[in-house]
Amino acid sequence: MPALLVVLLAALAALPYFAPYFYIFVATEILIMGLFAASFNLIFGYTGMLSFGHAAFFGMGAYACALLLLHFEVSLLTAILGAMLASTLLAAAIGFLSVRLGEVYFAMLTLAFGMMVYAVAHQWRSLTNGSDGITGFRLTEFGLGLDLQLFNPAVYYHVVLVVVVLASLVLYLITRSSFGLMLRAISENPERVAFCGVNERRHRLVAFIIAGLFAGLAGALFAPFNRVASPDMVHWTQSAEPVLMTILGGAGYFLGPFFGAAMFVLLETWITSFTEHWMLLLGIALALLVMFFRRGVLGTLLDKVTGR
Amino acid sequence: MSEPILSVKDLRKSFGGVRAVDGVSLDVQPRETVALIGPNGAGKTTFYNMISGRMKPTAGSVRFQDQDITGLPPHTISRLGISRSFQINNVFTELSARQNVEVALTALHRKHFSMFRPASRNRAIQEEADAVLERLGLRHLSDTRAGVLSYGDKRLLEIAIVLATRPSLVLLDEPTAGMTPEETRHVTQLIKSLAASGDYTFLITEHDMHVVFDLADRILVMHRGRRLAEGTPEEIKADPEVRQAYLGEEEVA
């Protein structure tokens, strides 16, 4: 498995040197969406919390990044850090209100508060420019004194690759840590964990905030790539995407969401070329996966290998 | 007599109009093993739930080591030194046996917010977990996923989790339920040796009267939410009211 990963990473790093422009864009999107889904997997796959409002933090990251670039002309790195801070604060507020009751409440509240962020993005025109979203921001420099031609898609792709790999390493470390073990225990039986002397609600909140932070990072990478931060990035249908990617790839498996994101983006690119009703297929796919293929592609493969 | 480690005063719990526990008091001395018995629906589990923080009492108080713990959340009560097992199997089936114990140990050593160090690198906790499993005769199953353990081994693992939190008061809710006679003997011996070690105080509910009379220093009999009788096993065996209300239904040795 590690050897396979090294080969995969080498191929990804070399991609701009042999693949046409179109695939650089596709690969950039896969990496960003993969990170978005991986952050969702931390709460869903590892902690057992089903959020239908994860796009709130992705969108917050995108808006914060775009606004910082537009009004303060900061470096990309500063904008990304600012976006992560904004998403973290938002996740702390929404999480505090949402983790207090059971999972049915949690699913409901995350969807509702996610749509609150959408309503704000729509209605606070003076800040967010309403339904048109924020455009016209420019990428000047990356920061750290690095001389990078960020407007070159291949260069931006490499930036995304490095950031996503680093962020994934941190996320991976968290899932393997003592904290990660507590999350896995909580996903199965929160009450038993409480009787071991752990405030499980606080753990769920912290996991939720970390997930919000990384979703914000993904959003911050997405805004400059997409050249716009718009309300549809916050809409609940955007929240459906990491849900589907994670289940498609395999919930609770670290690389599952990245697998799922790759399949999702490739399918979306292909299918939207002949129908605009991609969301219908998304819904049908989600229903079929939940009914018949709950462990996802990677999960099923790994189950086969480990003989489970 | 020394100060009681657990002192329950006039505990009550109503659900709607039904009084599940109706004014029960109980003092437990340190290093004592007290059995709580009574027919189904007598209110034993509700009583447990209030002591361990799973339910808030309608009235009454619970003191533990001279501290009022009435209505505190479960994680606080657990940290103060009360640990409980559950009637149904309540282990983490997706984790290995060792990881099950690790969850409790991680909490005990306050490592549960350690995020950037792999759990498997924490040698001290790993070794301690194996030691706890060893004590229960589960060492050879350390790496087995708890979900595939036999029923009896799952119940033992449950006790391992309880002990790993290093409690001074252990609440066991029907520890031998569903076990084979062999496994029951094993668990009874185990509880006896733990009690003899002088580190633990036990409060046990149990349906198997052999186990109860074998283990208990003192017995509290509950019936319809109230205290029916309290005394040594001999006194309880001889109590005519108890015989009529409860023991008459079962074979008594």
Add this chain to the structure above:
Amino acid sequence: MQSFIAALLNSLDIAMLLFVIAVGLNIIFGVLNVINFAHGGLYMLGAYFTYMLVGRLGLPFWPALLLAPLAVAAVAVVLERLVLRRVYDRHVTDSLLLTFALLLIIDESVRMIWGSGIHVVRPPDLLRGNVSFLGVNYPVYSLFVILMGAAMLLALWALFTRTRLGRIVRAAAIDRDMAQTVGINVPLVITGVFAFGAWMAAVGGVIAAPMRAIDPGMGDKIIIESFIVVVIGGLGSFPGTLLGALVLGFIHGFGGRYLPEINLVLPYIGMALVLLWRPQGLMGRGAAA
């Protein structure tokens, strides 16, 4: 004073519509233990079916009020039997995921069949125009909505407290296994309750059709509002749903009039305040999670 009365009357018709929809959501939760995310989609189907029957086929409004909810209930029976039923024995998360998938499917199907534009249904002749009430001009149709809501409230109360059927459903809600052992056909009750909840949503959709724009976003809007209602009132509480609907109705009626610049976020602020003060809702059952 007049503006106050106008706001009050406005609040009431919004509240009664919300009550009819949210109570369906709550009844389904009571028995299935699942929040039906597709509930807003079923409400929307009710409105679109009305548009087809009244706007396209030229039927009067009243038969549509009967037919559209029945059609939606039939759709719900199919969805429950074919889709939801498969995952009841699994973790509740899977049921939530499935109803969420149904929300996506219904939303996009509506867009595919009827397009993204706005449709309108005219109210029946009987309910057009305004009446003067305490010096305020009030639409007759809004009065009708309030009366419908009140009638449904009474009917539901009678159904659940006074009939055998109501007792059966309540038994299944309290303890499914116990209900099964005393001879209640629980799978049938579940299908029936799901269909009944969908029927309620669709009745709301039909009532809403002549007073609100029919567009593919209406389902999203109402499901969020219903969530806010049940969170404020308390999930699983019947009187709580009424209270929650009234609170949200007042937030809309008065907020829209006196605080128009932040009226969209006011409901969320109300919900957040209730969560801080009483997480289980104003009339929720203790700390039940």
